[in-house]
Amino acid sequence: xxxxxxxxxxxxxxxxxxxxxxxxxxxxxxxxxxxxxxxxxxxxxxxxxxxxxxxxxxxxxxxxxxxxxxxxxxxxxxxxxxxxxxxxxxxxxxxxxxxxxxxxxxxxxxxxxx
Amino acid sequence: xxxxxxxxxxxxxxxxxxxxxxxxxxxxxxxxxxxxxxxxxxxxxxxxxxxxxxxxxxxxxxxxxxxxxxxxxxxxxxxxxxxxxxxxxxxxxxxxxxxxxxxxxxxxxxxxxxxx
Numbered sequence: 552x553x554x555x556x557x558x559x560x561x562x563x564x565x566x567x568x569x570x571x572x573x574x575x576x577x578x579x580x581x582x583x584x585x586x587x588x589x590x591x592x593x594x595x596x597x598x599x600x601x602x603x604x605x606x607x608x609x610x611x612x613x614x615x616x617x618x619x620x621x622x623x624x625x626x627x628x629x630x631x632x633x634x635x636x637x638x639x640x641x642x643x644x645x646x647x648x649x650x651x652x653x654x655x656x657x658x659x660x661x662x663x664x665x
Numbered sequence: 666x667x668x669x670x671x672x673x674x675x676x677x678x679x680x681x682x683x684x685x686x687x688x689x690x691x692x693x694x695x696x697x698x699x700x701x702x703x704x705x706x707x708x709x710x711x712x713x714x715x716x717x718x719x720x721x722x723x724x725x726x727x728x729x730x731x732x733x734x735x736x737x738x739x740x741x742x743x744x745x746x747x748x749x750x751x752x753x754x755x756x757x758x759x760x761x762x763x764x765x766x767x768x769x770x771x772x773x774x775x776x777x778x779x780x781x
Contacts, residue, residue, distance in 0.1 A: 553708060582767065594755065594771035607766035641708060648765035650697045651716045656709040 554578065555657035557642050563663045569630040572660045576623055576644030582606075583625040584645075584654060585617055589638040600625055601648040632664045667692045667760050671772035678746050679780045686741040686775050688756030697759035698739040699769065700730055704752045712754075715739060726750070751779045 554577035564570055576583050585597040587610075596609035600619035611617075614632075619625045629636060639661050643654040668691045678684055690696055697716050701709040713724025720732040730741045739756060753776045757769040 553710070555708075582765075584768065586769075593773045594769075596768040596770070599766060599768060601765045607762060607768050609768055643709075643769075645767070648761075648767045650759040650761035650767050652759070652767060653699075653711060653714060654769060655711070656701075658708040 553655040553657060555642055555644050555655050557640075557657035557660050559660060560658065561661050561663075563665060564632060566632055566634060566664055568632050568664075569628065570632065570662065572627040572629070572640055572642075572662075574625045574627070574642030574644075574657060576625070576642075577655055580644035580646050580655075581623065582645045582648045582652070582654075583619055583623070584643040585611075585625070585627050586641040586643065586656075587638045588641060588659070594641075597627070599648065606648055629662070634664050637662055637664045667696075667758050667770045669756050669758055669770055669772035671754075671756055671775050673775045674773070675776045675778065677778040677780060680748050681745050684741075684743045684746045684750070684777070686754050686756075686777070688739045688741065688772060689737050690739060690756070690758045691737065692758050692760070696732075696739075698730075698732060699757040699759065700724065700728070700739075700741050701755045701757060701771075702726075702752045703755065703774075709755065712741070746777075746779055748779045748781060751777055753777070 556575040597611040599607040645652040700712040756772045
């Protein structure tokens with residue numbers, strides 16, 4: 552158990568809908584990261600938050616947004632969903648936002664868009 | 666931009682045989698390198714990491730990796746594979762683009778199958 556909790560584990564929704572994925576980081580970790588894993592793109596970095604502030608942005612679509620709350624949990628919002636958004640979404644956390652930092656991953660949320 | 670290449674998509678080994686998974690990276694500065702393992706339906710678990718110092722690093726589950734700057738490689742090895750090692754393995758490089766910003770760039774992964 553990495554200590555990173557993601558809910559829900561599975562989500563099935565229709566095209567055009569909006570969903571929210573939730574992540575609780577390890578106790579004490581200030582940084583939260585979101586990654587998308589798909590068969591064609593592999594593991595792609597989406598976005599990083601550090602202590603409530605956005606710090607780094609990767610290949611995140613404009614239809615997607617995220618935030619980190621004062622209690623440090625984070626939510627990833629996916630809207631106007633398309634079939635191609637079906638993927639495994641991982642949250643990870645680390646104590647700091649430095650490159651020599653170990654990131655711990657949650658079990659992921661599997662999103663299926665039908 | 667940084668990149669990671671794992672040349673082998675799928676490797677099959679017999680139980681008890683040795684294993685080497687290849688990883689090559691492209692990064693302008695001193696790389697922070699990681700190997701993660703993903704079992705079916707599971708999240709990513711860190712096997713080992715290299716930040717600096719000794720170029721041969723030991724990890725969990727009997728894995729080790731060697732950093733070779735001249736070859737831009739960070740290959741993962743295990744002397745004797747167990748059936749439970751069957752999983753997908755990801756090499757990654759950590760990159761910081763500014764104060765407090767950080768991301769991992771992953772390779773495409775190598776799927777390991779183990780024959781009993």
